[in-house]
Amino acid sequence: xxxxxxxxxxxxxxxxxxxxxxxxxxxxxxxxxxxxxxxxxxxxxxxxxxxxxxxxxxxxxxxxxxxxxxxxxxxxxxxxxxxxxxxxxxxxxxxxxxxxxxxxxxxxxxxxxxxxxxxxxxxxxxxxxxxxxxxxxxxxxxxxxxxxxxxxxxxxxxxxxxxxxxxxxxxxxxxxxxxxxxxxxxxxxxxxxxxxxxxxxxxxxxxxxxxxxxxxxxxxxxxxxxxxxxxxxxxxxxxxxxxxxxxxxxxxxxxxxxxxxxxxxxxxxxxxxxxxxxxxxxxxxxxxxxxxxxxxxxxxxxxxxxxxxxxxxxxxxxxxxxxxxxxxxxxxxxxxxxxxxxxxxxxxxxxxxxxxxxxxxxxxxxxxxxxxxxxxxxxxxxxxxxxxxxxxxxxxxxxxxxxxxxxxxxxxxxxxxxxxxxxxxxx
Ligand code: FES
Ligand SMILES: [Fe+2]
Numbered sequence: 032x033x034x035x036x037x038x039x040x041x042x043x044x045x046x047x048x049x050x051x052x053x054x055x056x057x058x059x060x061x062x063x064x065x066x067x068x069x070x071x072x073x074x075x076x077x078x079x080x081x082x083x084x085x086x087x088x089x090x091x092x093x094x095x096x097x098x099x100x101x102x103x104x105x106x107x108x109x110x111x112x113x114x115x116x117x118x119x120x121x122x123x124x125x126x127x128x129x130x131x132x133x134x135x136x137x138x139x140x141x142x143x144x145x146x147x148x149x150x151x152x153x154x155x156x157x158x159x160x161x162x163x164x165x166x167x168x169x170x171x172x173x174x175x176x177x178x179x180x181x182x183x184x185x186x187x188x189x190x191x192x193x194x195x196x197x198x199x200x201x202x203x204x205x206x207x208x209x210x211x212x213x214x215x216x217x218x219x220x221x222x223x224x225x226x227x228x229x230x231x232x233x234x235x236x237x238x239x240x241x242x243x244x245x246x247x248x249x250x251x252x253x254x255x256x257x258x259x260x261x262x263x264x265x266x267x268x269x270x271x272x273x274x275x276x277x278x279x280x281x282x283x284x285x286x287x288x289x290x291x292x293x294x295x296x297x298x299x300x301x302x303x304x305x306x307x308x309x310x311x312x313x314x315x316x317x318x319x320x321x322x323x324x325x326x327x328x329x330x331x332x333x334x335x336x337x338x339x340x341x342x343x344x345x346x347x348x349x350x351x352x353x354x355x356x357x358x359x360x361x362x363x364x365x366x367x368x369x370x371x372x373x374x375x376x377x378x379x380x381x382x383x384x385x386x387x388x389x390x391x392x393x394x395x396x397x398x399x400x401x402x403x404x405x406x407x408x409x410x411x412x413x414x415x416x417x418x419x420x421x422x423x424x425x426x427x428x429x430x431x432x433x434x435x436x437x438x439x440x441x442x443x444x445x446x447x448x449x450x451x452x453x454x455x456x457x458x
Contacts, residue, residue: 033383055168095129097153226328230285251423275418300379
């Protein structure tokens with residue numbers, strides 16, 4: 032349970048809110064690189080942290096992200112002409128470069144210098160790992176580019192997708208650190224999904240429905256350890272990483288690729304669920320890539336606007352027969368929409384004053400506390416929040432079987448840090 036003012040604090044990320052200001056300390060994923068595939072391609076509307084922006088790629092291939100609306104009389108520049116190194120407003124021809132600087136004002140006298148004085152708000156937009164990242168905070172505090180492992184391994188080793196989710200970012204993110212739902216909601220898929228099946232760890236997952244959680248603070252967020260019984264008195268540990276504000280890495284399974292998420296607020300009632308799959312030491316296979324593109328694993332089938340084909344307008348294609356037969360536990364197909372359907376069913380912003388939390392929710396409780404502490408320190412003393420540092424970003428999840436007397440965070444210490452070229456610790 033959370034008091035109302037704390038719930039408001041954690042769910043509001045517009046420009047004039049405390050968390051909104053803190054969220055702007057991080058580089059965040061803004062678009063897939065495929066959305067701006069070539070110079071002078073069509074501009075794309077982008078809404079992030081409640082700000083309406085336009086992204087485009089100029090004739091030289093440079094990326095720009097700026098205020099969606101023309102400084103003259105507020106036309107959406109989505110209608111703009113992307114030509115000759117700038118985006119030109121179709122109403123009276125004002126033209127902007129990738130920094131938002133007005134570079135041409137053809138309806139003004141020829142020698143007017145007024146264009147120089149007009150500049151739209153703009154943010155950097157940089158490609159890394161197939162994702163276009165932006166930083167929306169004060170320019171003088173811009174941190175170095177992000178180094179999450181999925182974005183730094185060679186391109187053949189990584190795949191990222193995104194999907195529109197119709198609820199506040201926090202309830203989506205809380206699903207990502209809630210390891211106990213996997214044995215219920217996803218139980219029908221663990222042994223059948225091509226990106227999950229066959230791992231030894233799956234049997235521990237399905238065989239012990241009452242995991243014991245041990246959550247330990249990390250520098251950038253939390254290690255969320257879920258312990259289940261293995262054979263001979265040993266424990267099967269699944270250790271999820273959460274790095275502030277919203278990066279999570281799911282523990283690996285067998286030799287499968289490693290997956291995880293980013294949840295990025297569009298506004299307070301919608302978010303982008305970013306889903307990545309990568310392997311630290313090998314290229315993804317054609318079979319894996321085909322499955323990912325087909326919406327298997329944690330990915331989803333989406334339309335041209337990245338909205339899932341199974342969505343709340345069609346009851347997520349609920350299949351009661353599959354539910355009854357146990358083919359899927361909830362009747363919804365696929366990990367991504369199993370999660371999203373339930374998270375959206377909470378309403379756009381869940382009222383956390385009415386929850387009943389139990390011991391398996393300890394990861395969620397500690398994440399909220401860590402966020403609240405960070406917002407306070409940032410707001411009152413300007414303390415840079417956890418997760419901005421590159422060291423905090425260079426972490427991994429792990430799945431390990433350990434003797435009962437070994438604390439997971441000591442026994443798996445090295446497995447929880449990125450070691451380039453070293454395979455993940457996985458069962
Ligand atoms: S509204 Fe854009 S140039 Fe006039
Ligand atoms: Fe899930």
